[in-house]
Amino acid sequence: MLAKVTSCALEGLEGVLVDVEVDTSRGMPSLVIVGLPDAAVKESSERVRSAIKNSGFVFPGKRITVNLAPADIRKAGPAYDLPIAVGVLIASEQVWPQAVEGALFIGELSLDGSVRHVNGVLPIAALAQQQGIPRVFVPACDAPEAALIDELEIIPIEHLAGLAAHLQGLRKIAPHAPDIGPASLPLPPYAADFAEIKGQEHVKRALEVAAAGGHNCLMAGPPGAGKTLLARSLPSILPTMTINESLEVTKVYSIAGLLPDDTPLVRHRPFRAPHHSISHAGLVGGGNWPRPGEISLAHRGVLFLDELPEFGTRTLEGLRQPLEDRKISIARAAGTLTFPANFMFVAAMNPCPCGYYGDPTHGCTCSMQSISRYQKRISGPLLDRIDIHVEVPRVDVEKLTADRLGEPSEAIRARVETAREAQRARFASGPGVPGPATPLSCNADMGPTEVRAVCNLDEAGRSLVKAAMQQLGMSARAFHRILKLARTIADLAGSERIETPHLAEAIQYRPRRAA
Ligand SMILES: Nc1ncnc2c1ncn2[C@@H]1O[C@H](COP(=O)(O)OP(=O)(O)OP(=O)(O)O)[C@@H](O)[C@H]1O
Numbered sequence: 001m002l003a004k005v006t007s008c009a010l011e012g013l014e015g016v017l018v019d020v021e022v023d024t025s026r027g028m029p030s031l032v033i034v035g036l037p038d039a040a041v042k043e044s045s046e047r048v049r050s051a052i053k054n055s056g057f058v059f060p061g062k063r064i065t066v067n068l069a070p071a072d073i074r075k076a077g078p079a080y081d082l083p084i085a086v087g088v089l090i091a092s093e094q095v096w097p098q099a100v101e102g103a104l105f106i107g108e109l110s111l112d113g114s115v116r117h118v119n120g121v122l123p124i125a126a127l128a129q130q131q132g133i134p135r136v137f138v139p140a141c142d143a144p145e146a147a148l149i150d151e152l153e154i155i156p157i158e159h160l161a162g163l164a165a166h167l168q169g170l171r172k173i174a175p176h177a178p179d180i181g182p183a184s185l186p187l188p189p190y191a192a193d194f195a196e197i198k199g200q201e202h203v204k205r206a207l208e209v210a211a212a213g214g215h216n217c218l219m220a221g222p223p224g225a226g227k228t229l230l231a232r233s234l235p236s237i238l239p240t241m242t243i244n245e246s247l248e249v250t251k252v253y254s255i256a257g258l259l260p261d262d263t264p265l266v267r268h269r270p271f272r273a274p275h276h277s278i279s280h281a282g283l284v285g286g287g288n289w290p291r292p293g294e295i296s297l298a299h300r301g302v303l304f305l306d307e308l309p310e311f312g313t314r315t316l317e318g319l320r321q322p323l324e325d326r327k328i329s330i331a332r333a334a335g336t337l338t339f340p341a342n343f344m345f346v347a348a349m350n351p352c353p354c355g356y357y358g359d360p361t362h363g364c365t366c367s368m369q370s371i372s373r374y375q376k377r378i379s380g381p382l383l384d385r386i387d388i389h390v391e392v393p394r395v396d397v398e399k400l401t402a403d404r405l406g407e408p409s410e411a412i413r414a415r416v417e418t419a420r421e422a423q424r425a426r427f428a429s430g431p432g433v434p435g436p437a438t439p440l441s442c443n444a445d446m447g448p449t450e451v452r453a454v455c456n457l458d459e460a461g462r463s464l465v466k467a468a469m470q471q472l473g474m475s476a477r478a479f480h481r482i483l484k485l486a487r488t489i490a491d492l493a494g495s496e497r498i499e500t501p502h503l504a505e506a507i508q509y510r511p512r513r514a515a
């Protein structure tokens, strides 16, 4: 008898429906899996055989063929165990075929029949909803994650025996009740409250602007000035994610298998700070079976590269395309995969190898040649993509020993939140924005069309930009980036128009060393 069970494969971040067809026929007892399976899928046959026997069912002593269709998509991982086992139970007439209509199955089996965690349950549930499949059977531990998708009946499965009893109508399993979690969020982990960081007011302001509009930022300064501390405190002032942004980020973490057990939904913007020894594939994504890299794990959050010149040149150049496109396409023999990579790029560096170039009190011991070689490790095109260049000088003793605390992160975050809200409202309905294909969430996301629509300058502003462009030798990209930055500064000030002071602040964040 032929059985057909619906399951799902993942290609990048998107799910694709897979039909698991199981046929039994007379012949030598065996189980063969066809349809481009990888090694883990092939090993399914052993797990399925033991799980069925150990769950109190009969494993048919026939020739069993399993076909995973469509055959041109590569099937990876052990997630097909559960649909294959259900297919075998139907083909051997231990479960009625009607029981699996309108349902999708996913799960790994252990030899005793218990069902284990699989990666990527969220995108799989999203696919089921898109395709109008009303019911999804998932491992019980993954049910909270799947239940984030509306209008789906999520059936949590602990054990194959329990699933079979449910399908036979003997003992029904109750669907998982969705639970988004508490409405008020605890703060994300961060190094220090901005109030604790002494001095560096202009750097804090730059980070506030960066957080408000999602702009890239590079901090340069001598050792111990507080660059790493400032960057690691950034999560305390980032705006909260909308539910859609949360779902996007959760999908990436779900596929990477990095979703913690107790948090089905990622609620805080990610903050990723990989070490400079990271490989090219580790940063942008890749590998034999492509995994999202750090730039995708930082989606909707921050990618912080400390000691920027220590990163490999090829590794850094890999950032150029995703910094513009806000996604990464990885070409493989089997086709191209796309992962989202819309992140805020934050970096820190010393101005020279010894670290003290330009420091008023500590002499620099580097030769001009070694300084220039050090700075050249970061290419012009990469620097051109960074909107905010800010110097972090040493803090003077007076400020460091003073008891007075600075402005707390909470107050800064409130301003950032208001500015971000204004941006979202503008992109959702604003006059003059010709409805972008995908709704933008912050000023840094704007393309040329939106810049033209919402970044209008008056006569004084126009001549200021013109003068700055000539003096700093700026590129067309720099021009657009200045306009976007000025828009964010105006949003922080609660101004509908971009005034000259907003523009002037944006221009002074451009590097003096023209790219
Ligand atoms: N502005 C500051 N206010 C309070 N503490 C500070 C400040 N700057 C530095 N510190 C203290 O100095 C320590 C070192 O600072 P941090 O690691 O951020 O320096 P850095 O600029 O990253 O230096 P390097 O260039 O060597 O990496 C911090 O952990 C903190 O204890």
Ligand SMILES: [Mg+2]
Pocket (backbone or CB within 6 Å): 227, 228, 229, 306, 348
């Ligand atoms: Mg540091």
